[in-house]
Amino acid sequence: MDTINSYIENNKERFVNELIELLKIPSISADSAFKNDVLKTAEIIKVSLENAGCEAVEICKTDGYPIVYGEKIIDKNLPTVLVYGHYDVQPPDPLELWNSAPFEPIIEKTELHPEGAIFARGACDDKGQMYMHVKALEFMTSTHQLPCNVKFMIEGEEEVGSANLATFVKNNKEKLQNDVILISDTGMIAKDVPSITTGLRGLSYVEVEVTGPNRDLHSGLYGGAVANPINILSKMIASLHDENNHITIPGFYNKVENLSEEERAEMAKAPFNLDAYKKALDISDVYGEKGYTTNERNSIRPTLDVNGIWGGYTGEGAKTVIASKAYAKISMRLVPHQDWEEITQLFKTHFESIAPDAVKVKVSPHHGGQGYVTPIDSIGYKAASKAYKQTFGKTPIPQRSGGSIPIVSLFEKELKSKTILMGFGLDSDAIHSPNEHFGIWNYLKGIETIPYFYKYFTELSK
């Protein structure tokens, strides 16, 4: 693998330009208006896998967006790595907060990225991190250094809950058979503090609709006499947390994993500067569940957040109206052992139960997924740890992430193999936000580190 650095040096411009071309396509899976762009992206992934040395590359149809599959089998007796990633991206809005067009990638130097960062929706999540694996494979095949078998499975529905991936995995267990699953869709603590994500939160995402009168009403003639669905929805949302910011849904915490004081003390060792955190977000204070630190609140504790709310007149000026309906999108982040379908049902039952007779309430589950924890004594984790040590010169820190990659627990259930989350992004990359970006240094560092994972995983598997 020692030629990786020179290979990157000679090809880095092309690596960046190829990613930029990929980022130009608005593959927004949440919005059907972009259907053709999502499909076009799948085609480009297929070609890029073939160019990187994959064989039997195919675009696998699903009931939704297709899954691109490819493999390079060099010896059935050698271990097999299954790489997962996604080619779809989050919607870019609010557009007015972007400093450049989300699908016209630009390279800009920042304080954290003096080498420059690529600004575009999907730069980090997940086109950039997924493409590192394609380029790492290109290096290993073109220099005849691929030490084991590899399979790629790149989907187009991760940002909308991977609705059709489960069926695909269930129906293709043999094809997907592997010894370890490798994913880069998470972050690391800092450029000089490599880390491996060992825990993920689960997710339950629902949409609620509150209906008051059967039509919009004049707030003067009816105000005070009928239930205003926006006031009622606000009241219902407010009641979902108590004064200590504990979630009030009955049974919500029943299965929550409670970490030991030792584990919490271990977690507390991860470098964290609260003042810098507040400064970066321009907030005077953090806010969350009583009795837990900021790092605990966003990793080992479940949450309930309203992701969107709307109702009534939201245009310019004033309109004295009582809306007929009010809506909210609400998501709950779950911790290991909480079952997302059970939590979704608990939410539905509770939310419907707290609605006053004066309104009608509809709760529509969107999607969800289970939380996940990976052991740090597995071959996969050890191989990843050695790979980081090799390229960063430091042993990575195991960390829990607050994010969710629902399919990780699905993989374990269906494919009986562990997932290693080798993330190279930073919290400041603003994924899911305006001005998402990915440092070119991080991008190339990922391409440099990944081949070593293959090397050590093959060696440790012997």
Next chain:
Amino acid sequence: MDTINSYIENNKERFVNELIELLKIPSISADSAFKNDVLKTAEIIKVSLENAGCEAVEICKTDGYPIVYGEKIIDKNLPTVLVYGHYDVQPPDPLELWNSAPFEPIIEKTELHPEGAIFARGACDDKGQMYMHVKALEFMTSTHQLPCNVKFMIEGEEEVGSANLATFVKNNKEKLQNDVILISDTGMIAKDVPSITTGLRGLSYVEVEVTGPNRDLHSGLYGGAVANPINILSKMIASLHDENNHITIPGFYNKVENLSEEERAEMAKAPFNLDAYKKALDISDVYGEKGYTTNERNSIRPTLDVNGIWGGYTGEGAKTVIASKAYAKISMRLVPHQDWEEITQLFKTHFESIAPDAVKVKVSPHHGGQGYVTPIDSIGYKAASKAYKQTFGKTPIPQRSGGSIPIVSLFEKELKSKTILMGFGLDSDAIHSPNEHFGIWNYLKGIETIPYFYKYFTELSK
């Protein structure tokens, strides 16, 4: 005046068609995109006043939309009636709930309107009711039966708070000098239950903005650790009412007029069917301040309603984001003696005080106006009462309305004259709502009744 019926019979088709032409112009004062339409409407009002026999008709410039003024002075020794109305309309959204285009008027028969009703934004509020006065004047001038002097003042900013009317009135007191002000911008209890509005609620309309983090955040990485502005805004809105639906803003009720048991008993005599009310709105229950009836809640009691709320991702599908900002438009209906500017300040102070340190809050007052009560022993009220008796065969019932016409109290302050609110619309006309309409019977009944007001007011003034 006895030729009014034959005059209407011979001209009713033209009366309807002229109104329909007026309704085709989207004079939405709240949305600057319709500026030219609002201005065009003022021109049309000018011409229609001239055609009806007004003299010295002019379009008076203001800092906002112009005020159309016209007069017909027959004898300085006779009393003068000042007619007020507005040519601007509410925004039509939500468009998808209209059965026909809001600015392509159609005539449809309904259960309440077997003679047909005109469906269009502004049909009742206020183009239709304002135009009744123009046609009534046309009748009186063309048949030489105008018994007194008349002045018209038709503005284009009523739906956005009449921002510039106050200045105009202050600067034109002599020109606007009158003995009584006549307005048709309210409703009556039923087609066979004529009523005159004797009380109006005041209004304070504000917009609030809650800012959490300085950018939209990934709800997985930050969820639970930072204040979510939508959750916080919901909490703050919910806290504005207590468990009895009393408003919790300190000092809010200090100046509220408390009616005597006698007055409340008198009010309770007005025909009202709660089951029919609930059925018409398709609600299982009414909802409001404890200790008051539905009719009291929407007339003699102040209210606080959210008229619009928005924040985060409101598009198709799901986005796991914590928004940087959340917004709401909130209006309070006030009762006589509550000062709208004082209430606006009380709201601002309180709303800012309940915000947690983790967010920033901005409260921007939109507009407002005072409540109003008119005595039923005035000449103006008596003249209106006799006019209804003449054309409906019944003495009208005095009633309090929950709506607000802020300028009424302004008129009394600046012009020292009382306002008579002769409304011919019905609650079911859906003003400010999709499918607003105005019964042709009501429209023509208004044109028939108004001349008698002039007759009796002149006689009673002698």
